[in-house]
Amino acid sequence: MALTLTHQAHQIIRDHFDAENVAHSFAIDATCGNGHDTLFLLELGFAQLVGFDIQDRALLATQERCKNYSVDRLTLVNESHSMLAETIHDLKLSSHKLSCVVFNLGYLPSGDKAIATQSRSTLEALDQACSALANGGLISLLCYPGHPHGVEETADLIQALTNLDISGAFTLRRYDSERASATTPVLLTLEKHAN
Numbered sequence: 001m002a003l004t005l006t007h008q009a010h011q012i013i014r015d016h017f018d019a020e021n022v023a024h025s026f027a028i029d030a031t032c033g034n035g036h037d038t039l040f041l042l043e044l045g046f047a048q049l050v051g052f053d054i055q056d057r058a059l060l061a062t063q064e065r066c067k068n069y070s071v072d073r074l075t076l077v078n079e080s081h082s083m084l085a086e087t088i089h090d091l092k093l094s095s096h097k098l099s100c101v102v103f104n105l106g107y108l109p110s111g112d113k114a115i116a117t118q119s120r121s122t123l124e125a126l127d128q129a130c131s132a133l134a135n136g137g138l139i140s141l142l143c144y145p146g147h148p149h150g151v152e153e154t155a156d157l158i159q160a161l162t163n164l165d166i167s168g169a170f171t172l173r174r175y176d177s178e179r180a181s182a183t184t185p186v187l188l189t190l191e192k193h194a195n
């Protein structure tokens with residue numbers, strides 16, 4: 001059976017990092033939602049995890065899903081991911097230890113569809129994530145061009161990520177689901193090169 005793009009993103013992250021690397025670095029879930037990605041990153045073994053969401057109910061769901069993991073490893077932030085750089089600074093986390101940032105865009109499944117990620121703040125967060133990411137680090141972005149905001153957001157992200165790829169400092173990879181169309185989800189990954 002074909003993997004969903006969410007599972008494919010997890011598989012790519014799992015294959016990218018070795019146990020030593022995750023044990024000595026931290027990860028960010030830029031859109032906690034129901035906490036599936038946060039739980040995956042904790043299970044993988046990142047020393048610290050910072051999760052963002054602008055909805056209380058998402059952070060509560062994430063906290064509940066991750067309740068078997070030490071609270072010392074997980075910091076949930078009720079702010080936009082456009083506060084990424086400031087939060088890393090405030091938490092005194094060392095940015096050269098940021099290895100992985102996961103964006104699962106759009107709206108909370110079974111939530112209010114009007115509360116969805118927006119192109120502008122997603123691009124701000126991406127820019128901050130790219131600057132803070134350690135060499136060899138990985139950003140994954142699951143985009144949903146099937147809803148109104150998602151069309152613009154996906155197009156803007158592909159443009160920004162393509163420019164980063166052309167700069168030579170990053171490698172962009174794209175994964176489509178089976179029977180891909182203009183409205184099916186798209187998984188994008190960005191790997192930061194070692195100097």
Ligand SMILES: C[S@@+](CC[C@H](N)C(=O)[O-])C[C@H]1O[C@@H](n2cnc3c(N)ncnc32)[C@H](O)[C@@H]1O
Binds near residue numbers: 082
């Ligand atoms: C598709 S859901 C994420 C799914 C989630 N990663 C999971 O594993 O269940 C998208 C989430 O992004 C959140 N969101 C929307 N705008 C945001 C922003 N500017 N900063 C952080 N989270 C945001 C929404 O509240 C929603 O919970």
